[in-house]
Amino acid sequence: MSEGCRIEVRGTVQGVGFRPWVYRLARRAGLAGRVWNHSEGVTIEAFGGAGSLESFVQWLRDDTPASARIRELRLSKIPPELAEDFVIEPSEGVGARALSIPPDLATCNKCEEEVLDPNDRRYRYPFTNCTECGPRFTITTDIPYDRSATTMHDFALCPSCEREFHDVMDRRFHAQPNACPECGPKLSLCEPDGTETICDDPLATAVGLLRGGAIVAIKGLGGFHLACDASDAPVVRKLRARKHRDEKPFAVMARDLAVARSLANLTTEEELLLSSQERPIVLVERRPDAPLAAEVAPESPVLGLFLPYTPLHHLLLREVDRPLVMTSANIAGEPICKDNAEAIARLGGIADVLLVHDRDIAMRCDDSVARVIAGKATVMRRSRGFVPRPFQLKESVDRPVLACGAHLKNTFCIAVEDTAYFGPHIGDLETLAAMEFFEEAVDRMQTILSVEPEVVTHDLHPGYLSTRYAKARGGAETIGVQHHHAHVVSAMAEHGLRGPVLGIAYDGTGYGNDGTAWGGELLLCFTGHFRRLATFRPIKLPGGNLAMREVWRVALSLLHDAFSGDAPIDEFPLFQRIPDESIRVVTQMIDRHLNAPQAHGVGRYFDAVGALVLNRPDSTFEGQVAVALNVIADVTERASYPFEIDRTGAVEIIDLRPMVRAVVEDVMRGVAASTISAKFHNTLIGATGAVVRGLAEVIGQPPVVLTGGVFQNPILTQGVLAELQNEFECFTHSRVPPGDGGLALGQVLIANAIVAEGSTPCA
Numbered sequence: 001m002s003e004g005c006r007i008e009v010r011g012t013v014q015g016v017g018f019r020p021w022v023y024r025l026a027r028r029a030g031l032a033g034r035v036w037n038h039s040e041g042v043t044i045e046a047f048g049g050a051g052s053l054e055s056f057v058q059w060l061r062d063d064t065p066a067s068a069r070i071r072e073l074r075l076s077k078i079p080p081e082l083a084e085d086f087v088i089e090p091s092e093g094v095g096a097r098a099l100s101i102p103p104d105l106a107t108c109n110k111c112e113e114e115v116l117d118p119n120d121r122r123y124r125y126p127f128t129n130c131t132e133c134g135p136r137f138t139i140t141t142d143i144p145y146d147r148s149a150t151t152m153h154d155f156a157l158c159p160s161c162e163r164e165f166h167d168v169m170d171r172r173f174h175a176q177p178n179a180c181p182e183c184g185p186k187l188s189l190c191e192p193d194g195t196e197t198i199c200d201d202p203l204a205t206a207v208g209l210l211r212g213g214a215i216v217a218i219k220g221l222g223g224f225h226l227a228c229d230a231s232d233a234p235v236v237r238k239l240r241a242r243k244h245r246d247e248k249p250f251a252v253m254a255r256d257l258a259v260a261r262s263l264a265n266l267t268t269e270e271e272l273l274l275s276s277q278e279r280p281i282v283l284v285e286r287r288p289d290a291p292l293a294a295e296v297a298p299e300s301p302v303l304g305l306f307l308p309y310t311p312l313h314h315l316l317l318r319e320v321d322r323p324l325v326m327t328s329a330n331i332a333g334e335p336i337c338k339d340n341a342e343a344i345a346r347l348g349g350i351a352d353v354l355l356v357h358d359r360d361i362a363m364r365c366d367d368s369v370a371r372v373i374a375g376k377a378t379v380m381r382r383s384r385g386f387v388p389r390p391f392q393l394k395e396s397v398d399r400p401v402l403a404c405g406a407h408l409k410n411t412f413c414i415a416v417e418d419t420a421y422f423g424p425h426i427g428d429l430e431t432l433a434a435m436e437f438f439e440e441a442v443d444r445m446q447t448i449l450s451v452e453p454e455v456v457t458h459d460l461h462p463g464y465l466s467t468r469y470a471k472a473r474g475g476a477e478t479i480g481v482q483h484h485h486a487h488v489v490s491a492m493a494e495h496g497l498r499g500p501v502l503g504i505a506y507d508g509t510g511y512g513n514d515g516t517a518w519g520g521e522l523l524l525c526f527t528g529h530f531r532r533l534a535t536f537r538p539i540k541l542p543g544g545n546l547a548m549r550e551v552w553r554v555a556l557s558l559l560h561d562a563f564s565g566d567a568p569i570d571e572f573p574l575f576q577r578i579p580d581e582s583i584r585v586v587t588q589m590i591d592r593h594l595n596a597p598q599a600h601g602v603g604r605y606f607d608a609v610g611a612l613v614l615n616r617p618d619s620t621f622e623g624q625v626a627v628a629l630n631v632i633a634d635v636t637e638r639a640s641y642p643f644e645i646d647r648t649g650a651v652e653i654i655d656l657r658p659m660v661r662a663v664v665e666d667v668m669r670g671v672a673a674s675t676i677s678a679k680f681h682n683t684l685i686g687a688t689g690a691v692v693r694g695l696a697e698v699i700g701q702p703p704v705v706l707t708g709g710v711f712q713n714p715i716l717t718q719g720v721l722a723e724l725q726n727e728f729e730c731f732t733h734s735r736v737p738p739g740d741g742g743l744a745l746g747q748v749l750i751a752n753a754i755v756a757e758g759s760t761p762c763a
């Protein structure tokens with residue numbers, strides 16, 4: 001007695017070998033029927049005996065392919081049909097929405113073996129892929145995900161590839177980017193002026209050049225990298241000089257885990273993260289004896305390390321046989337290069353040679369960055385390997401929402417119904433090129449999701465380009481959201497919390513409801529509204545944004561405040577490096593409140609104390625001095641400095657002036673910087689604990705969430721957790737970045753709540 005069953009599958013089920021797998025299961029169960037892709041997922045109609053159907057459904061649930069994510073499996077009974085076979089039907093055209101384009105997938109073991117096997121027809125072929133691995137999001141131009149809607153559509157399959165593509169028993173059955181040396185994309189080598197270098201084997205030539213100390217621009221999955229031998233100090237220095245990147249660390253790619261272990265002290269969690277399918281850059285502790293040029297990450301024990309994720313990387317790393325610097329190829333402030341002509345125009349002055357190919361990149365997608373923080377893998381930059389994987393929301397949004405994100409480290413987010421989709425990492429929205437990338441990426445995400453956002457949300461800061469974009473877009477309701485409220489709600493969303501929560505949002509800066517720069521905030525938060533309960537005593541920033549770079553200004557301001565206008569600058573070698581005239585002018589700015597806006601950011605305290613203790617007048621990139629202060633802390637030091645909490649106003653104030661005076665005493669006594677740094681961290685942890693306990697007496701004991709860029713600091717995160725988790729239920733970030741790269745998710749939910757409740761965002 002034959003029965004019929006329709007199974008609707010939702011989740012990441014396209015481009016991951018899902019239909020062939022269903023086909024094989026159906027054959028194994030002896031069922032007839034069909035399976036097809038459409039814009040909302042996959043539908044299966046199966047016919048056969050009740051027992052066979054039951055086992056089939058059980059296998060579907062239990063044995064899902066590694067790259068697929070089944071979010072929902074809906075069964076319904078349908079009339080039986082006299083079908084003879086099980087078939088894969090062509091995809092249905094564009095419907096409501098595509099929820100199921102997978103992220104780019106790191107090369108699988110089988111494909112890696114093939115490209116290393118001299119007897120395989122894909123030996124040393126850099127574009128080898130299968131249904132389990134290869135490019136996806138970055139080659140997708142439209143939906144549904146089929147070869148014709150990717151940048152592979154111009155490459156006609158050769159007879160061998162065609163056979164694989166149509167053979168259900170082959171692991172390349174319906175692998176949309178399937179290719180081989182006969183029919184697929186090809187490498188070529190270019191001079192910086194764009195003329196092609198004539199050579200038999202561009203890969204081998206590039207390998208020889210890299211070993212000889214050249215800088216090579218390499219076209220990857222989501223854009224170009226600039227590569228050079230990471231053990232060769234002169235070439236790393238040359239790359240720094242040409243890229244005008246004085247001190248910011250470069251990421252290093254190691255050929256495999258064994259080499260990675262020779263470069264860094266790795267924990268089990270870090271090894272898992274390094275070899276995860278997303279293959280992010282992982283921040284790890286560099287070994288003192290690592291065979292790496294010091295110039296890779298000047299003065300920092302933290303190393304950004306990652307493993308190969310395309311066949312081209314595997315081949316390069318094996319043949320060069322040294323770790324390579326692999327840094328995003330862009331000009332400062334601009335997005336990563338993706339097109340050959342663009343790379344030649346923009347990188348010609350940096351690279352000695354360009355290793356390019358003829359498969360276009362449809363969407364830029366930078367490498368992701370992650371770190372193990374308090375024992376937990378934490379994404380710091382969510383991009384290649386993650387985008388556009390859906391993020392499941394606890395509650396649906398009423399209307400499609402576009403959240404424009406923050407100003408620095410921008411990532412946007414689009415939410416439809418109960419799912420949110422982060423866009424790729426855009427970077428700092430400070431140049432026209434970055435803004436163009438932002439708009440291009442938003443348009444592309446709208447296309448592949450087939451959605452037109454009806455609510456557009458942005459940061460409260462009126463001057464941000466993302467705010468102006470949101471307001472200029474038209475056709476949608478626009479809603480401004482407070483920066484730290486958005487941080488807290490992004491963490492709430494990750495853990496399905498509805499509020500109230502006590503949000504501890506520590507970062508560098510964010511526009512406050514009162515127009516001042518917030519950033520050391522304790523907020524009582526619900527999704528749609530919040531109340532500011534406590535903050536840090538503000539520091540004046542003489543020169544405004546200039547004080548973010550010239551951190552000695554913040555240091556002077558901090559001393560001036562702690563010593564009532566009589567800063568003991570003679571005690572610090574730092575100020576001997578600054579011209580007297582500059583010190584006089586900045587002191588006047590502080591005294592007379594001239595161009596010296598108030599800032600509450602915890603990041604500013606790191607800058608100021610770091611400048612004083614490390615004798616560092618400038619920060620050449622965001623967070624440089626803060627991270628330098630963090631990494632030297634002596635974690636065995638238990639002592640801390642005094643602080644006060646002023647509970648007299650409507651918002652409690654954490655006052656660290658007693659700490660600053662004690663730091664000065666320690667410096668005068670010649671106490672080691674590593675000890676002072678540890679005592680500074682311990683003070684922040686202790687002050688946070690004290691203020692939270694005090695607030696709990698009034699508001700009870702809601703769950704506590706830690707969020708904001710400062711919680712990318714493992715010592716602080718671990719310390720605050722240890723301080724609070726016996727008394728409070730504490731939550732930290734993991735899948736959503738704690739910094740501004742995760743902000744857009746909070747913006748989505750707040751905007752949705754404001755629209756739904758008509759609530760006021762703050763009190």
Ligand SMILES: [Zn+2]
Binds near residue numbers: 107108110111129131
């Ligand atoms: Zn593969």
Ligand SMILES: [Zn+2]
Binds near residue numbers: 162179180184
């Ligand atoms: Zn072929």
Ligand SMILES: [Zn+2]
Binds near residue numbers: 709
């Ligand atoms: Zn922030």
